[in-house]
Every structure is written in structure tokens, then in C-alpha cells.
Amino acid sequence: xxxxxxxxxxxxxxEEYFDAEYIGEPYHKEFRINGFANPKVPIILDSDTDHIxxxxxxxxxxxxxxxxxxxxxxxxxxxxxxxxxxxxxxxNNRCLILVNGFHEWKWLDEKxxxxxxxxxxxxxxxxxxxxxLYNIWxxxxxxxxxxxxxxxTTEANELMAEIHNTxxxxxxxxxxxxxxxxxxxxxxxxxxxxxYEAELEAxxxxxxxxxx
Numbered sequence: 001x002x003x004x005x006x007x008x009x010x011x012x013x014x015e016e017y018f019d020a021e022y023i024g025e026p027y028h029k030e031f032r033i034n035g036f037a038n039p040k041v042p043i044i045l046d047s048d049t050d051h052i053x054x055x056x057x058x059x060x061x062x063x064x065x066x067x068x069x070x071x072x073x074x075x076x077x078x079x080x081x082x083x084x085x086x087x088x089x090x091x092n093n094r095c096l097i098l099v100n101g102f103h104e105w106k107w108l109d110e111k112x113x114x115x116x117x118x119x120x121x122x123x124x125x126x127x128x129x130x131x132x133l134y135n136i137w138x139x140x141x142x143x144x145x146x147x148x149x150x151x152x153t154t155e156a157n158e159l160m161a162e163i164h165n166t167x168x169x170x171x172x173x174x175x176x177x178x179x180x181x182x183x184x185x186x187x188x189x190x191x192x193x194x195x196y197e198a199e200l201e202a203x204x205x206x207x208x209x210x211x212x
Contacts, residue, residue: 001061001075002117002130002151003035004103005121007042009127011052014042014098017127020052027054032103034103035074035151038067043132043149044096046183047163052098055147061086076133078192080170087133087150093209094183095127095149106163116206118163122175123199129179131172131191154193159200164191173198 009027011022028039040054058070073086082089096129101121108114122128134149157164160170163190172191174182182191190196 001169002102005099006031006101022052031080039162039183046094055149059150060148073150075153076110078152078154090133090135092099092136095132095134097132107166119203122173123201129174133181154204157193157197
């Protein structure tokens with residue numbers, strides 16, 4: 001799964017990298033962003049690739065009357081997104097979630113008491129995109145339109161299966177050559193592993209920190 005991302009890039013860097021203008025409310029910047037806090041993250045919508053906006057992490061479908069289950073919609077499995085009530089109306093609402101990396105933990109024992117933390121990136125890309133689904137949710141109380149987003153996950157490749165050795169999942173990590181294809185109206189399953197796979201690099205932060 002993917003519940004923690006890394007994003008320290010300023011808006012100007014995102015604008016230059018994705019050739020789009022940042023507009024609206026600011027996004028959250030931190031080395032390890034906790035998705036369960038439903039932070040605002042920068043995204044590019046399929047309907048407007050010229051702009052970057054902030055969206056709340058945790059998709060809220062149009063029929064929801066409140067935010068009660070937003071913490072449960074941080075990730076959408078690519079295998080079931082077209083079937084589940086929470087996501088099926090958003091499968092063709094695709095977006096790019098802009099990040100510097102994401103965090104995952106490798107269990108070193110059966111109960112996960114000992115873990116190693118990794119930072120994973122698309123190789124040779126200081127900034128990259130994760131494939132996401134979005135919905136512009138209208139808050140019944142305030143009437144405000146709120147962009148909300150979920151990270152789409154797939155079966156892990158060889159590297160991620162070794163790191164995420166409990167659930168064997170990974171987000172849809174888009175290299176620069178194909179990132180805008182994710183926004184096209186092509187079957188979502190085209191991006192399921194092994195149909196698509198980006199070349200990744202992983203840093204063991206636990207071992208790195210132990211050296212200092």
C-alpha cells in the first residue's frame with residue numbers, strides 16, 4: 001500500500017518540472033507525509049493539465065454525506081477500483097499526484113516489531129508522479145467543492161515485493177515518458193504490474209541513519 005509520501009519541492013519546482021501553473025491553496029511539504037492526516041497534496045487533473053492544484057488525500061465519493069471514511073480511501077487497488085462503490089465512479093477521473101518519493105517498511109520478523117524504512121523513487125527523477133483517482137466532493141454543510149484523491153496501487157514488482165514483504169503492493173509509479181498516458185481514457189489495467197513497470201531505486205533509511 002502507500003500511506004506515506006515524501007514531498008519537499010517548492011511550487012516553482014513542480015511548475016517547471018510539469019510545465020504547469022500552481023493555483024489555489026498551498027500543499028503540505030514534509031519528508032514523510034502521513035496520509036492518515038488527510039493532508040493536501042499537489043495533483044494535476046486529466047481535465048486541466050495546465051494547472052497544479054491541492055487535493056485532500058483520501059477520496060470522498062460524490063454520494064458521501066460526510067468525511068467519516070476518508071482515512072479508509074487513501075489507496076485504491078487497481079484490480080477492484082472499477083467494482084467498489086467508493087471508486088467506480090472515479091475510475092475515469094484520473095490525476096497525477098506529484099511527489100519526491102514514498103516510504104515503505106520491510107518487516108524483519110513475523111510480527112513486524114523490527115522494521116527497516118525505505119524511501120522509494122523513480123530512477124533518475126527527483127520529482128515524479130503517482131497515478132491517482134480523484135473526485136471533486138461538494139461538502140453538504142458548506143457547499144464548498146473539495147478536490148479529493150486516492151493513490152492507485154498494484155501488485156508489487158520484484159524490488160517492492162522484497163521491501164513490502166507483508167502485502168506485496170506498490171503504487172502506480174509513473175516515469176516522465178508515460179505520466180500523461182495515465183490521464184488518457186485508456187483501460188486502467190494497462191498500468192497494472194506486469195503490464196507496466198517503472199524502473200525504481202530504493203534507499204534503506206534505517207541503515208543510513210545508523211551510520212551517524
